[in-house]
Amino acid sequence: MNLKKTLSAAVAAAGLVVVATSAQAAITVDVYGDYGNYFEDFKKDITKAAGDYKHNANDWGGHHNKLTLNLATGSGAADMVLVDTGMVGGYINGGGLMDLTSKFAPFEKNMVDFAVKQGQNEKGQQIAVPVDLGPGVAFYRRDYMEDIGYDVDEVMATWESWLAYGRELRDDYGVYLVSNADGIARSIIYGTVEAGNGIYTGPNNEVLIENDRFKFAFNMAKQLREEGLDANTGMWNDDWYNGFKEGTFAMEIQGAWMLGHLQGWIAPDTEGSWGASNLPNGIYGTWGGTFAAIPTQSKDVAAAWNVIEYMISPKAQLAAFDEWAMFPANKTVHANEMFEEEIDFLRGQNARALFSEIANNVIPVQPGAYDNIAETLVVNTALQEVLADGRDVNEALKDAAQQLQKRMR
Structure with a gap:
């Protein structure tokens, strides 16, 4: 024009x-x-x-x-x-x-x-x-998976098999399963939304924060932290970067875009040590x-x-x-x-086809007007109180729900 x-x-x-x-x-x-x-x-x-x-x-x-x-x-x-x-x-x-x-x-x-x-x-x-x-992907260390006899599909089949794998890594190799339990809770919250609902609110703006999805996500994160299965590192800091370089944790759940960061500047020297998988328990999520x-x-x-x-x-x-x-x-x-194309960084895996499969199987979710506020109250505040301070899950979610209702009014 x-x-x-x-x-x-x-x-x-x-x-x-x-x-x-x-x-x-x-x-x-x-x-x-x-x-x-x-x-x-x-x-x-x-x-x-x-x-x-x-x-x-x-x-x-x-x-x-x-x-x-x-x-x-x-x-x-x-x-x-x-x-x-x-x-x-x-x-x-x-x-x-x-x-x-x-x-x-x-x-x-x-x-x-x-x-x-x-x-x-x-x-x-x-x-x-x-x-x-950002199709949700589990990037995993092959030296803690296939190279020591595990099958990634079997490990990721259920939450129970995934946790069992993490416990064996902890006990036998002194390796954490993931960098932070926070990310697992987010994956469940975002990736298992009930049909017809938004992430935090329903079709009539009813608050969903106390439902089973949030309780399961919070309890899973709490279990990871209490069992010593997460490294308890934040993102975008030296501890996190070093965890990728040194193999401190065996898996990181992020968007597919993480591949570019890993091979480009975070841990380029670890080429061939990584693979990509669907999320645990058949979740199709985004990040x-x-x-x-x-x-x-x-x-x-x-x-x-x-x-x-x-x-x-x-x-x-x-x-x-x-x-x-x-x-x-x-x-x-x-x-x-x-x-x-095969990706050298992922030991020749054709991961882009996997990324496409994930993206095209994610169930559409209607964004809500209060998502940003709810994110702060639920994930950034309530979840951190549970993980860092040991607060009761039900109490933390109830308080967050009440606060969100007040903000919405």
């Missing part, structure tokens, strides 16, 4: 005279994480698709804090913004972002189903468009992902949409997957030969 020509024609029709260079202003794009490099490296292609742009890259927290302020005050937002899957529920139901349903309609059939649903508000409008996904949205403040919606359309195109999806392991939300590219 030639924006300069289009705008110039509109101005001429209105009988106005302007300086030619003012006809096309650069749009702004707010991003975080590896997307700072993305918008730098793909600048030529994006400019060709959408015109000139300026991108502002921030860290995860700073990016979302800025967006929250911009939408709340009605000013300062970029023409196009990215949103993390953990934050998308609040944004798409909170106002300030455009309804992209009609623009997205021709592309919807090409996108992974559960991610499409995640970008829809409670009215069913497509407010955010999925760009990349992370990115959405693109257009604030209602955008001064050039057409150009902003062209950026999104470029990002979900097969060419861009494959390029981002190849460069930064951003797993494609566009499922049509999952048939690409790249998904048949």
